Amino acid sequence: MKARLVMIALAVLSAAAQAQQVTSVEQADAALVKVAQDREAVNAAFAESERVCNNKFFVNNCLDKAKEKRRVALAAIRAREVDAEHFKRVASVAKRDADLAERARKEQEDAATRAAQAPRAPKEEHAAPKPPTGPRVADREAEFAARQSRQAQQDAAGAAQRAANVEAFARKQEESRRRQEIVARKKAENAEKARLAAEKEAAAARKAAAKQQAPAQ
Numbered sequence: 031m032k033a034r035l036v037m038i039a040l041a042v043l044s045a046a047a048q049a050q051q052v053t054s055v056e057q058a059d060a061a062l063v064k065v066a067q068d069r070e071a072v073n074a075a076f077a078e079s080e081r082v083c084n085n086k087f088f089v090n091n092c093l094d095k096a097k098e099k100r101r102v103a104l105a106a107i108r109a110r111e112v113d114a115e116h117f118k119r120v121a122s123v124a125k126r127d128a129d130l131a132e133r134a135r136k137e138q139e140d141a142a143t144r145a146a147q148a149p150r151a152p153k154e155e156h157a158a159p160k161p162p163t164g165p166r167v168a169d170r171e172a173e174f175a176a177r178q179s180r181q182a183q184q185d186a187a188g189a190a191q192r193a194a195n196v197e198a199f200a201r202k203q204e205e206s207r208r209r210q211e212i213v214a215r216k217k218a219e220n221a222e223k224a225r226l227a228a229e230k231e232a233a234a235a236r237k238a239a240a241k242q243q244a245p246a247q
Contacts, residue, residue, distance in 0.1 A: 052113065052114060052117050054121075055117075055118055055121050058114040058115075058117045058118045058121075059114075059118075061110060061111075061113075061114040062111065062114050062115070064110075065107055065110055065111045065114070068103075068107050069104065069107050072100055072103045072104060072107065073100070075100075076096055076097070076099075076100040079092075079093075079096035079099075080093065080096065083096060090211060090215075094208070097204065097207075098204075101200050101201075101204060104200065105193075105196065105197050105200060108193060108196045108197075109193050112189045112192055112193050112196075113189065115189075116185050116186065116188075116189040119185055120181065120182050120185055123178065123181045123185075124178055127174050127177060127178055128174075130174070131170060131171065131174050134167075134170050135167060135170075138167060
């Protein structure tokens with residue numbers, strides 16, 4: 031069982047290293063499928079570890095180690111999931127902006143074609159040329175590039191924060207579980223002490239009663 035957990039952890043870490051190599055939406059989709067498979071494998075391995083730990087003398091120590099391994103593995107899986115989802119969001123934004131830029135370019139080409147085909151009015155002598163109206167193609171492209179860069183930075187910052195939140199939440203859950211186990215263990219110890227004290231007191235009472243009855247016989 032320990033060897034199986036080590037193999038799963040190594041597979042998770044290897045997949046985490048490969049997550050940085052996602053360069054297409056297809057790879058991101060494949061990474062998300064792998065994330066689901068790895069998460070299922072980690073949970074299955076933990077369930078088997080729980081079964082083994084319950085048959086050991088030091089149950090809590092065994093369970094703590096198994097839960098810590100599961101927490102680390104799930105955190106690495108979640109980081110890969112965040113990276114893949116981030117890449118898909120950035121790709122979607124880039125495609126949308128590219129479509130908008132292409133549409134604007136075609137509209138400008140169509141307008142230029144119509145202007146070239148329309149009959150030209152006679153030019154007035156000494157008439158000042160009219161300034162072009164609307165944003166230029168270069169301005170649109172620059173705005174598109176700036177917007178895409180800002181979106182990528184915002185998405186990267188958000189992905190890092192979400193991964194940190196997942197890690198913090200898992201850590202708080204583990205701490206809460208440990209506190210509950212400590213409280214339950216102390217309650218059980220106190221109950222056992224109270225039971226032993228009650229038995230001792232009852233034995234002392236029976237012994238005292240027996241001594242009182244002995245002279246009478």
